[in-house]
Amino acid sequence: MTDKGKSLWDMAEESEGKQELMDEEVKKVYSAMGEITSGLRNEVGKVVVGQQDVLEQILIAVCCGSHALLEGFPGLGKTLMVRTLADVMDLSFKRVQCTPDIMPSDITGTYIIVEDDAGRKSFHFERGPIFSNVVLADEINRATPKAQSALLESMQEKQVTVGNSTYKLDPPFFVLATQNPIEMEGTYPLPEAQLDRFLVKILVDYPKREEEGEIINLYASEKQPSVQKVLTKKHLLVLQDLTRKMPMSEDLKEKVLDIVTNTRPGKNKFAKKYLDYGASPRAAIGLVLGAKARALISGRNYVNKQDVKFMAYPILRHRLILNFESERKGISADEVIEEILHEVG
Amino acid sequence: MTKSYKKNLLRQLGEAKGVYWLTRIYGWLILYLAALLGFTILFHLIGVKTVYALIPSTLYIEFLVILQLLFKPNIVERIEQVEADFDGSLRTAYENREKKNVIVDDLLHSAESKLKMVGYSKLMDVEELTYRTLSTVILAFIFITLIVVSYQDLVLDLKIRETALTRAGKAIRENGERLFGGGIWESSEDYSAPEEEDELGASSGGLQPGFSEGPIEGKGGGVGGEANLDIYGEPGSANLWGQELDMELHPEFGGDVDVNEEAKTLGQIAYALPEVEGSEEYKDYPVEQEELVRKYFEKLLEGS
Numbered sequence: 001m002t003d004k005g006k007s008l009w010d011m012a013e014e015s016e017g018k019q020e021l022m023d024e025e026v027k028k029v030y031s032a033m034g035e036i037t038s039g040l041r042n043e044v045g046k047v048v049v050g051q052q053d054v055l056e057q058i059l060i061a062v063c064c065g066s067h068a069l070l071e072g073f074p075g076l077g078k079t080l081m082v083r084t085l086a087d088v089m090d091l092s093f094k095r096v097q098c099t100p101d102i103m104p105s106d107i108t109g110t111y112i113i114v115e116d117d118a119g120r121k122s123f124h125f126e127r128g129p130i131f132s133n134v135v136l137a138d139e140i141n142r143a144t145p146k147a148q149s150a151l152l153e154s155m156q157e158k159q160v161t162v163g164n165s166t167y168k169l170d171p172p173f174f175v176l177a178t179q180n181p182i183e184m185e186g187t188y189p190l191p192e193a194q195l196d197r198f199l200v201k202i203l204v205d206y207p208k209r210e211e212e213g214e215i216i217n218l219y220a221s222e223k224q225p226s227v228q229k230v231l232t233k234k235h236l237l238v239l240q241d242l243t244r245k246m247p248m249s250e251d252l253k254e255k256v257l258d259i260v261t262n263t264r265p266g267k268n269k270f271a272k273k274y275l276d277y278g279a280s281p282r283a284a285i286g287l288v289l290g291a292k293a294r295a296l297i298s299g300r301n302y303v304n305k306q307d308v309k310f311m312a313y314p315i316l317r318h319r320l321i322l323n324f325e326s327e328r329k330g331i332s333a334d335e336v337i338e339e340i341l342h343e344v345g
Numbered sequence: 346m347t348k349s350y351k352k353n354l355l356r357q358l359g360e361a362k363g364v365y366w367l368t369r370i371y372g373w374l375i376l377y378l379a380a381l382l383g384f385t386i387l388f389h390l391i392g393v394k395t396v397y398a399l400i401p402s403t404l405y406i407e408f409l410v411i412l413q414l415l416f417k418p419n420i421v422e423r424i425e426q427v428e429a430d431f432d433g434s435l436r437t438a439y440e441n442r443e444k445k446n447v448i449v450d451d452l453l454h455s456a457e458s459k460l461k462m463v464g465y466s467k468l469m470d471v472e473e474l475t476y477r478t479l480s481t482v483i484l485a486f487i488f489i490t491l492i493v494v495s496y497q498d499l500v501l502d503l504k505i506r507e508t509a510l511t512r513a514g515k516a517i518r519e520n521g522e523r524l525f526g527g528g529i530w531e532s533s534e535d536y537s538a539p540e541e542e543d544e545l546g547a548s549s550g551g552l553q554p555g556f557s558e559g560p561i562e563g564k565g566g567g568v569g570g571e572a573n574l575d576i577y578g579e580p581g582s583a584n585l586w587g588q589e590l591d592m593e594l595h596p597e598f599g600g601d602v603d604v605n606e607e608a609k610t611l612g613q614i615a616y617a618l619p620e621v622e623g624s625e626e627y628k629d630y631p632v633e634q635e636e637l638v639r640k641y642f643e644k645l646l647e648g649s
Contacts, residue, residue, distance in 0.1 A: 247441035
């Protein structure tokens with residue numbers, strides 16, 4: 001009982017002359033990259049004021065076909081941004097409000113008994129919120145480890161197994177989760193294995209004063225802002241394809257390896273002093289992909305050093321396990337990354 | 346389309362490579378010339394055959410070339426070093442040239458267009474070349490000066506020939522003697538007239554009465570100085586054939602100059618030189634020093 005979800009992309013592949021069609025579509029999307037990214041920024045900007053870096057990093061995660069964890073205080077617009085992004089990209093969007101009593105079946109779905117017209121009863125799989133393109137797992141650290149684990153398989157394998165059946169998730173699929181750093185009471189910090197599945201951890205900061213003024217004007221007025229769709233699902237898949245096609249020089253790949261291996265305590269003095277564990281090879285893959293995606297949405301046809309440096313922070317910060325010494329001295333993961341980047345050059 | 350972009354890019358890189366290597370070879374040649382001149386000057390000064398300068402300069406340049414070839418930056422790196430606008434795009438395009446996709450095509454096209462705008466003259470390390478060329482010119486100037494002027498002649502001139510100053514002094518002395526009589530220059534060294542000498546002798550008194558009487562009889566006389574009780578004065582030195590000789594003038598010996606054994610020997614040698622037959626002496630000298638030896642004796646004769 002396997003449900004093979006077919007995207008428009010899959011259908012395009014299956015159609016006659018699929019390679020030509022793909023190539024044409026890829027060229028079309030690539031030549032319109034500038035309009036696409038500016039359109040996305042403008043449309044999201046109608047609803048979310050400021051937070052351009054946060055938007056950029058979410059877009060990067062989307063282009064990489066991966067997941068993002070947003071951390072910030074309540075009321076900073078994390079959920080609003082994710083919802084708006086789903087709207088402008090013409091993607092199906094579901095929200096899961098994580099609470100301590102949430103069950104895995106609340107996320108993945110469950111079998112229910114359905115009675116047909118003839119009165120025969122059978123089990124029917126009722127899909128959970130995970131079966132959508134964008135899943136917002138709000139306050140993910142409030143969910144129990146059991147519920148959090150339900151997300152693991154879907155995040156990594158992009159499939160859901162319930163009972164003996166496995167269901168493929170319809171691409172594009174990504175989980176955008178949020179967590180609150182100040183309310184630690186009654187929370188279950190995400191395990192390292194699950195954190196590693198998020199490509200980026202994005203820190204959402206307070207808006208600037210003038211931005212906050214704009215927010216007040218926008219949301220305290222009669223008319224509520226609305227957005228238009230600027231990117232189809234198909235085009236988003238092309239973007240993901242283009243991200244992987246982005247060329248990168250060998251010396252930058254070496255630099256990525258230098259950065260990642262230097263986060264491991266055995267390789268670097270600073271890491272040895274302040275870290276218990278460094279980043280995994282998945283981080284290296286993520287850093288290369290993230291740098292490629294940043295180059296793409298920046299409108300460039302090559303990856304440069306700044307892409308790698310910029311992406312090192314969101315990709316590595318949740319993968320570094322700080323030790324007691326760093327906590328005692330108040331050294332953050334970002335400071336360790338900065339030092340490593342400085343050393344690597 | 347991709348093929349043509351790739352082809353054009355590779356062609357341009359090939360051209361740039363040619364220019365780059367030409368400038369490097371030029372730089373090495375200049376450096377070789379500078380090293381050769383440097384070693385030639387050094388060998389000339391220390392008296393080693395200058396032809397041997399070829400050995401260290403060749404070894405030096407070979408070592409340098411091997412070192413630079415081992416750590417050579419490739420042409421793509423070099424272009425990106427001098428043209429920061431590439432920002433890694435040329436390297437990326439070059440490394441990914443075999444891939445076929447829309448982004449690589451675009452990258453090859455943009456890299457090729459940008460490369461057209463790069464002047465190959467930028468590939469030269471102007472500062473290094475200027476420094477090397479200037480060094481070569483300066484060393485060449487020094488070398489030519491040494492060859493033309495011949496520092497050995499200059500040294501001989503200084504040692505043997507009378508300088509303009511000593512000639513002037515000699516002329517004044519001869520004219521003075523002719524006009525005012527002999528002894529004027531010697532007495533002037535006492536900084537006193539004969540009357541003052543008597544007075545000085547009288548007031549101070551001499552140690553040997555009757556030997557140099559002053560106006561007061563039996564009290565002795567002569568010129569005396571309180572600073573040095575030794576009547577023979579400070580031991581002086583004389584220069585004889587380049588050797589410093591310690592001398593004391595003893596009045597009791599009638600004022601004869603006493604020349605010690607070393608000086609006598611030197612004197613004998615010196616006086617013996619003109620008697621030596623040229624052909625016998627020259628044959629013992631190295632051929633390349635023949636000119637120098639000849640000049641030496643000529644200047645000796647001029648000096649005497």
